[in-house]
Amino acid sequence: DIQMTQSPSSLSASVGDRVTITCQASQDIINFLNWYQQKPGKAPKLLIYDASNLETGVPSRFSGSGSGTDFTFTISSLQPEDIATYYCQQYGFTFGPGTKVNIK
């Protein structure tokens, strides 16, 4: 089975900061990597699919990159409404452990 790791597990940043989350797969998953946002008490929301494609309606401050085993998710300018937990997901459907993003 492919294992996914995410780092950091949590972070605090100021409004306007650039935030970066990494996701690493235990084997090559090409570009088959998605990113989700989950706010407390809510269902997850797809933000990025196939490593770098922005889902329709998602703000452009969110972006993704990477291929193979190493992937990056970036919020270019953190906003208060971005407080959430972010999960990566690989093509076998399994999710990473999540990264909780807070405002400093």
Added chain:
Amino acid sequence: EVQLVESGGGLIQPGGSLRLSCAASGFTSSVKYMSWVRQAPGKGLEWVSVIYTGGRTFYADSVKGRFTISRDDSKNTLSLQMNSLRAEDAAVYYCARGSRSSSYAFDVWGQGTMVTVSS
């Protein structure tokens, strides 16, 4: 409006059975795949099962042999039959629609239904 609405959750004793349903509305074309994802209290997301058009199914090792996923496209309904339930199956269960843009992403999610396993 595209919508998924889960139902069927509740309190069940260990060893018991429960059937979850997910009613889909707002999209008329057949969806390539539908899935169940669960989240135990305070924990991360755990993929449970997927069913493709044509009926092919896959399960997480943690539920294989105990859970059965099914879909009725004529009724726009996804189901999850859960047998031999364990305490560790307690979670919010989400149904999710397979993305049209990707082969394994989920672009629409329901609000979730809570399953509690306790005596």
